[in-house]
Amino acid sequence: MDINMTLIGQTIAMIVFVWFCMKIIWPPILEALEERQQQIEEGLAAADKGQESLVKAAAEADEIVADARKQATSILDQAHARANEIVADGKSDGVKERDRQLGAAKAEIEQEANRAREELRGQVSAIAIASAEKILNREIDGKAHDDILGKLAQEL
Secondary structure, three states: OOOOHHHHHHHHHHHHHHHHHHHHHHHHHHHHHHHHHHHHHHHHHHHHHHHHHHHHHHHHHHHHHHHHHHHHHHHHHHHHHHHHHHHHHHHHHHHHHHHHHHHHHHHHHHHHHHHHHHHHHHHHHHHHHHHHHHHHOOOOOHHHHHHHHHHHHHHO
16 A cells, blocks of 8 residues: 555544544533533432432321321320210219209108198097097087197197
């Protein structure tokens, strides 16, 4: 192969072309590649931060759910305690009402017994006077009659 001017011209053209590419074309391409590499690194960093945020959010969500469960348990316990209080109050009110009604019934029975005793005293005294009249075959005057009934009522 002979070295001739064509080969030298092509070599010079190639050298000029490579120099031109390195000075004019290559820097924007390198810049674009570096920019793209930086964007990818930022994307990966954002993905890592997002993953960390997701883990933190999951932990916070678990904590919130645990707090909500504790609150729900506390509310249920309070409701059960209040229900027990209401039942106890109802029982005590029922016992008080029963005692009150029992006392009223006893008082009414006592009043009826007293009325029956008074009525019985009156009847006994009337029978006693009638018997005494028959025995004596005479009627006692009104004043004596009242005195005898009073004495008889006191004795009974």
